[in-house]
Amino acid sequence: MNKPATKTNNWVLGLTGGIGCGKTAVSNMFEELGICVVDADIIARQVVAPNSIGLNAIAEHFGESILLPDGTLNRTALRTKIFTNNDDKEWLNALLHPLIRERILTDLNNATSAYVVLVAPLLFENKLNAYCNRTLLIDVPLPVQIERTIKRDNISLEQVNSIIASQMSREEKQQKADDILNNDRDLSLVHAELVVLHKNYLHYAV
Template identity: 65%
Template sequence: MNNTQHHKNNWVLGLTGGIGCGKTAVSNMLAELGITIVDADIIARQVVEPGTEGLNAIVKHFGTDILNEHGALNRSELRARIFSNAEQKAWLNALLHPLIRTKLITDLTNAQSDYVVLVAPLLFENELDGYCHRTLLIDVPKEVQIARTTQRDNISIEQAEQIIDAQMSREQKQHKADDILNNNRNLNDVKQDLLELHKYYLQQAKSTI
């Protein structure tokens, strides 16, 4: 990757894919192989936990009714506030993106495994691939994404299509990714291919650093 911003000596693999493509299943397989997983979605939740700078700033901006009865962020209320308000959405992104990046970099730097995986659905959209030495796209056809997402999240086909259409297109992701793993087949075949990629990444990590 060009402009790779290395952190310490850790070799970073960026793992991405659209909704319903099976990123979690693949990252779980890598975790079982002893690889540290840094998940951008989990970090996005951590930076707004009670007591954090992120949540304090949100409460100051939106008021205490943005919290639920337990004093944690009411996500559906926040989504409703920013959904059709570009200005509020921009304010929230300006607050959260730096906090998320700082924690991402810290976690990537502190990882002790042979290489570290950065999982992010918006890896390319948010230019997080700049932190990666190599990128892996978990790929399935759009109709598979829709079927899996409607089943898993109990949402309509229209809602699933809206989410998919809001993300970078499958073709663009395929063009940007260094490696592509077809996840629309028997899980054992996926595992076999992932093991081969894992061996390759171990070699790369050893030779690059």
Template identity: 65%
Template sequence: MNASTHKPIKNWVLGLTGGIGCGKSTVSAMFEKLAITVIDADIIARQVVKPHSHGLAAISEHFGAQVLNPNGSLNRAQLREIIFADTAQKTWLNNLLHPLIREKTLTDLHSANSAYVVLVAPLLFENGLEQYCDRTLVIDVPIAVQLERTIARDNTSEQQARSIIAAQMSREDKLNRADDVIDNNRPLAQVATVIQQLHAQYLALPAKK
């Protein structure tokens, strides 16, 4: 459902989520190939801290030059180390970024024109973004697969990968809250077939008035 404090979003929204390393980007790209608008909260999170943005200025003022690269961009690895070692700093950062991300997300949702729109957010449930969604879809893989993919993709340690997974909502809780689930621990051709089937179901749902 949509929050009553904002004007209604004109087309219905599919919230797509899953833990780190579950393959959300791969699945969302398949929806894009079906001419569905995809709004990715991770991309928006990068946009609100780009050079010369209000978000980056506030971060550099709070944490100092150590979180900036020589070219003035955000040093994400350094910031990640700080906030995972200090809960208070993580809370400060979340309090800064979440409203900025939410505002940009709502702007993009209102401007989408496809039959429905996919909102991709790793913390969809944790950050209350499901309130803007009409259905939710969880991309699911076993935790061992999450670890393997995250370590390989991000060149991070197993300890840090485990810390990131532990900081997210549990796999079980996500599955319990989902309207739909895709098992992404199988060949991509099989995943694509499931998405085609879901897409047909979504197109058949009544349009929002």
């Protein structure tokens, strides 16, 4: 079990899984059980919202061309820039990671449920598990991951494989996680097992 690196007011469950594993469906189940959910992906978008410190710094660094006509971030242009320039990628990470972590910790502390779920695709890769008391991996076989992602995002097999290759392997996540929830089955079965886990987490969080 992990000890939080920075103290939070709440008992934190880290929820993770590779692309296409169904993290959102499971986090929605936690919300239906009355548990607060903090989503790292949503926070990553919030810290680059119009007029934010993050977006203003990005526009100053890369120029106004990095913005769309409505003033929002041109994510495609930004991806292209950092893909071809490692210095720019490191600069961007140095800017955004502290902003994201600060907001995550604030939201974890402000949660009012019995415990709080931190959803992060790169929970282990970005060491966000240091803030968690326990971790839950949403797990599906690789072929299922690929099929679901292609269908959901309408992208090529090559793109999906590239994304999966950039993430920690399924096997390594399985070794690191405290709990594993198989999401390659009927959602009613997934929900039934999640309710059992939820009861355990309520017990741990007391």
